[in-house]
Amino acid sequence: MKMTTDTPDRDLIRQAKVRKRLSHDPSRPARRWRWMLVGVSLLAVLALSFYAPALVKNLGVDHVTTTAEHRNVDLPDGSLVELGAASALDVKFSETSRLVKLRSGEAFFNVKSGDARPFTVKAGGVSVVVTGTAFNVRLADEAVTVAVESGSVEVKMPPLETEQAVMEPVLRRLQAGEQLVARADGTIEQGPVAPDEAGAWRRHRLNASGTTVGEAIDQLRRYHGGWIVVTDGNLLRQRFAGFYDLRDPVASLRAVVGPFGAQVHPVSGFIVVSAP
DSSP: OOOOOOOHHHHHHHHHHHHHHHHTOTHHHHHHHHHHHHHHHHHHHHHHHHHHHHHHHTTTOSEEOOTTOOEEEEOTTSOEEEEOTTOEEEEEEOSSOEEEEEEEEEEEEEOOSSOOSOEEEEETTEEEEESSOEEEEEEOSSEEEEEEEESEEEEEEOOOBOSSOBOOOEEEEEETTEEEEEETTSOEEEEEOOGGGTTGGGGTEEEEEEEEHHHHHHHHHTTOSSEEEESOHHHHTOEEEEEEETTSHHHHHHHHHGGGTOEEEEETTEEEEEOO
């Protein structure tokens, strides 16, 4: 009987045949497609987590703008509203009142005088009551800001319950060239502002006069179509001042955080702001 033994060459040939069979395994393309579908699904979930809350929040709202969009809204009484980027506004006029609710974002109001009905703007827990004047209102998670260009307004805030106590209702009157910032923690800041800077965003300028980095980033988010993620919470609380171009939110973001040693890293649709 003739005996045969495997040689190294035969082993190499056998391994090559196995690799060839595996490379033509019909299940491998199916597995690749499954992983591709998983990736697409994850991207869809991320997109929904970013856009769905805004879509749901703005359902049924009278006037809505998208990222970096500005729009003029003519009100029934002849007043004019300039609605800022990524903002939402409801209008409800009756025989006895003129009520406008800013649901998100920012708006500049030029209220026509000569109407006996009070004109009220509500933004979060803040109410602004006027007759004939021009002023700006910005609503963000951290604060509501009211700045007066001309005339005067009355700012009202209901009682606020904190961990220490229940604060009394607040009533402040603002004249032209004044600004009030009502923060979520209950603190209120009132001070001067250049009248022509009360609605600086209308000229594509971000007026960050004494605001926090977090507040500035909230405004820049409305002009940038993707996520802005900040890895350092302490950075968000830093205060600064300056003017920045809303038409280039990425460059403005770098200019805002750069003096604090932070860096901006664009990654696909994300922008990651990292601490030094």
